Amino acid sequence: MALRRQKPVVERTRDGYVIRLRADELELLGRLLGELRGLVLSTDAATDAIRRRLFPPAYHLADDAEAEAEYQRLMREELVASRLDALQRVETAFTQEQPTVLDEAGVQGLLQSLNALRLVLGTILDIGEEDDLDNIPDDHPMFGEHHLYAFLSWLLEVTVQAVMSPSP
Numbered sequence: 001m002a003l004r005r006q007k008p009v010v011e012r013t014r015d016g017y018v019i020r021l022r023a024d025e026l027e028l029l030g031r032l033l034g035e036l037r038g039l040v041l042s043t044d045a046a047t048d049a050i051r052r053r054l055f056p057p058a059y060h061l062a063d064d065a066e067a068e069a070e071y072q073r074l075m076r077e078e079l080v081a082s083r084l085d086a087l088q089r090v091e092t093a094f095t096q097e098q099p100t101v102l103d104e105a106g107v108q109g110l111l112q113s114l115n116a117l118r119l120v121l122g123t124i125l126d127i128g129e130e131d132d133l134d135n136i137p138d139d140h141p142m143f144g145e146h147h148l149y150a151f152l153s154w155l156l157e158v159t160v161q162a163v164m165s166p167s168p
Contacts, residue, residue, distance in 0.1 A: 033091050083112070
């Protein structure tokens with residue numbers, strides 16, 4: 001039996017964006033955001049592929065290696081700071097009274113963080129555009145992770161819809 005929600009999960013109001021998540025969903029997101037913070041700050045070579053997805057190269061050609069190194073030297077700290085700021089805004093908001101109300105910067109931080117979580121999980125699961133999450137068999141070893149990816153995708157989608165909705 002699916003749980004029905006009485007009000008939208010993400011709603012644009014005069015006071016900001018109201019986020020209505022259940023306690024278990026908030027706990028899950030809190031853990032995921034903490035893990036994402038660890039990845040953003042990691043220097044472990046084992047996380048290089050995931051971090052490369054979070055911070056894609058600006059220059060892709062082999063001839064551009066010097067330009068890429070310069071870009072990373074100049075921009076890496078700012079990119080990391082931006083991700084950490086977004087995470088902090090969301091983590092702080094989610095520890096407040098429920099439902100959570102986010103201002104414009106907070107909802108942008110939520111969008112950025114949800115997208116980053118999807119990028120990480122999508123990289124781990126090797127999800128491509130042609131993959132259909134509805135076709136994952138129940139006995140798949142990463143069944144839960146695929147459903148987590150679907151949840152994050154849904155939450156990102158309803159948040160984008162709220163941001164795109166007309167002002168009240």
